[in-house]
Amino acid sequence: MAALAKFGDAVPLGDPAWYQGLNTPYYKATHAAWRQKIRDYCDECFEPIVDDWEQAAVKNDLDKCHSYMRAAYKEAGRRGLLGAAVGTWPKSFTEHPAPPDYDNFH
Secondary structure, eight states: OEEOOOOSOOOTTTSOGGGGTOEESSOOHHHHHHHHHHHHHHHHHTTTTHHHHHHHHHTTOHHHHHHHHHHHHHHHHHTTOGGGGGSSOOGGGOSSOOOTTOOTTO
16 A cells, blocks of 8 residues: 555545545556646646636637637647556557556546
């Protein structure tokens, strides 16, 4: 079992045990690294546009929403993130390698 650095809001029973620095047989450093990669993607790609995207949706500006969505998918693909969306890493459909020790918890 591995204990990872604390993460999250430290809400008792609100965060997974591994967020609280407790031992876990499932999550390893590779999971924490993958989480950071996803967090960086969200912070860099969504944070700057999320308010405008939401307003476009409220105003039913579907063309603008569609352009944001396509850009998000394109960037996720460029960063090698989309493979995790399908469960088992789709080696035959992507040139991006799976995270080390990839499993369905990534």
